[in-house]
Amino acid sequence: MNLPPLCEAFVLHFGEMGSRWGVNRTVGQIYAVLFIAEAPLCADDLVERLGISRSNVSMGLKELQSWNLVRQRPVAGDRRDFFTTPDDIYSIVRTLVNERKKREIDPTLSMLRELLMQTPANAQEQHAQSRLKDMHELIELLTAWYADIEKLETDRLIQLLSLGSKVAKILEVKDRIFALPGGKGRQTPSSTPNRG
């Protein structure tokens, strides 16, 4: 591996992590090299830095592109293809989550829905269905939450994440305000006027 020590350490670790997250080691390493690169790299740059075969790089890049994790950028006066990762790390995470959702969560949800539609043939299947129902509800809750959160501007997102569970305390404040004696009952937050 032809990289400065600091870079090599990162690339090796990232490759290892990749392999625990369902991506093969080399693909993780390719991504890592692109992530920390100062400028767009071409396939041969990756061959040189990682010491792997040209065809391996080609396959790795193809996989990363299918995940929308790397972008192909033209470089003036050079026929070769150059690749980069987005500068904005938040957009990287959004992409990653969206892709995994599309490939793993969505098919799982439809599998669960399908099995929940079936009429259970016996007590065993009936009990299984009740477990699947719990799982289905939880995944729906999480994905609905994410779909909602994902729309926020990065700044608002950071603000929200920084608050963490303190939001729960704000909920209490809200409850006290909108649940005044003699009031019209509990209002949903979306019914409050919105300065957008």
Added chain:
Amino acid sequence: MNLPPLCEAFVLHFGEMGSRWGVNRTVGQIYAVLFIAEAPLCADDLVERLGISRSNVSMGLKELQSWNLVRQRPVAGDRRDFFTTPDDIYSIVRTLVNERKKREIDPTLSMLRELLMQTPANAQEQHAQSRLKDMHELIELLTAWYADIEKLETDRLIQLLSLGSKVAKILEVKDRIFALPGGKGRQTPSSTPNRG
């Protein structure tokens, strides 16, 4: 595989998913069978239902136990070991996230911190560090958020997740209330009295 069709479909899908999340297929299947089982199962039950070797079951259970994902439950009048998954699916997810954090996120954070302490030897390393800094900050933000959220009671958690980005609107309400003209300036939510 010796399971009713509905169960088998779930177990197969879950095993497949497991293999995309860094767990081997069989371990995923063992977990799936336990998850939908009506009662605690012993190793031989798993051998029969999955049609795999006794030793494979033993290794799979050992791995699941090391993740705290299955519990060993004694059954009266039976010397064999019986296994279950927790009934509460929320506690399952908490365990899963905590374990992955411990095994993957924490080591990554310390790797990043270590590399950020080093003095960059050249422009390339310097640029790499600035990228690693972004990554480190993002992971810290996310883990701090999770650490905070994780403490909530399940009910509150569900309430919070259900709100999704509507929370952002509550923030605006809060801002309007606490930023009244002539007020004492912005207060943090944690400084409000807490009923609880």
Added chain:
DNA sequence: CTCAGTTTTCAGATATTCCTGAAAATAGAG
């Protein structure tokens, strides 16, 4: 202690995934 039932270990067999070099395909310049 001995013994039968049960679980764990682990070397080797099997299966899967990954990587490579060679050849084919593609694309732009002239």
Added chain:
DNA sequence: CTCTATTTTCAGGAATATCTGAAAACTGAG
């Protein structure tokens, strides 16, 4: 069109991961 630079494909070899049966280790009853 031809020629060259570049990328992609893919069969087969290399490396990993997974699975099994046999043997060892453990455990509680008697």
